[in-house]
Amino acid sequence: MFQILTMLLLEMQLYVVSALFTVEVPQQLYVIEYGSNVTMECRFPVNGSLNLGLLTVVWEQKRKDQLKPKEVYTLRKGRALPPSQHHDYTGRAALLHSELKMGRAILQITSVKIRDAGSYLCLIDYQGVDYKYITLEVKASYQRIKTQVMKKTGEDKFVFMCQSEGFPLAEVFWQNEKNSNLSGSVNTTYTLTTDGLYNVTSILTLKPNMSENYSCVFWNKELNEETSAHISTLGLYQLEFVQDRE
Known part of the structure; x- marks a missing residue:
């Protein structure tokens, strides 16, 4: 009986922690000029010093014309997973690791292309799991005629x-x-x-x-x-x- 009660209390604590863990985005829409750079951000609670070994950050891109999302950048348990990154983002997409300790998962994409436009998932797993979506629109002005x-x-x-x-x-x-x-x-x-x-x-x-x-x-x-x-x-x-x- 005591073991069952302990397990129930533990499950309730995990549920409360997960419910309190919320990912937020300071900006939901980015409109970027073709060829420029963009930094998109989502924020998560750290509650003290960051334990990088417990942190997982996943950035994915989804477009209406593609069957499955593209993996833009993944940090799993504190380690980057470059082999899983989609080739469209190789050498162009990076996570600013210096900002993680402040609860900021900032994705930087350089030389933005038209195909970079779409919906971006930012998923954080750290003492709880939550995610948000950010929209990126890319424009290219007809400046040189x-x-x-x-x-x-x-x-x-x-x-x-x-x-x-x-x-x-x-x-x-x-x-x-x-x-x-x-x-x-x-x-x-x-x-x-x-x-x-x-x-x-x-x-x-x-x-x-x-x-x-x-x-x-x-x-x-x-x-x-x-x-x-x-x-x-x-x-x-x-x-x-x-x-x-x-």
Whole structure:
């Protein structure tokens, strides 16, 4: 009878300890620029000096388009388990061990890629078990827009081209100096790069006004972000005029 009572009391104590053990996250959503670094954090109670040999930390990533989660970083009983780490995170994901003694399990990912976006599980086993989820979103602004303009051979029309890479997929609009949308012949296409970026190319063909400048506008609806580039035909007109005089 005494042994049964002791076991019941022990189970009750373990339940209370586990119930008091709670993992918290100071930030649930991170929006990070492609190619930059990110540190995501979850916190756990230490209650005195940390006994590293009792600590297990598991970080996993889950995306809607993958069947099973990717192991980002695992510390089991105070020891890192690099062989179990998914190859997508090899050399890029690390746990900041110096912060563990303060109850901070901080995951650092360098050179963030589009495929790093998703839901991250932070599980802590230390005198109790608990976990939380953190969401990582990755954006890539269409900041660098390459432009080109050429005159169609034997015609009085010009071909304008704008090309840029980013994420998510952007729409492209063409405008003149009066900010009026142009109704000329526009052809916008895109391909996916190996890094998961959208390579967007937009071509406008029309007979321009000699004195006007034209703009291509990349509109990223999901990020509510707009970037643009300006193109002028004046240089080509001047070159054509010089060639005609010669």
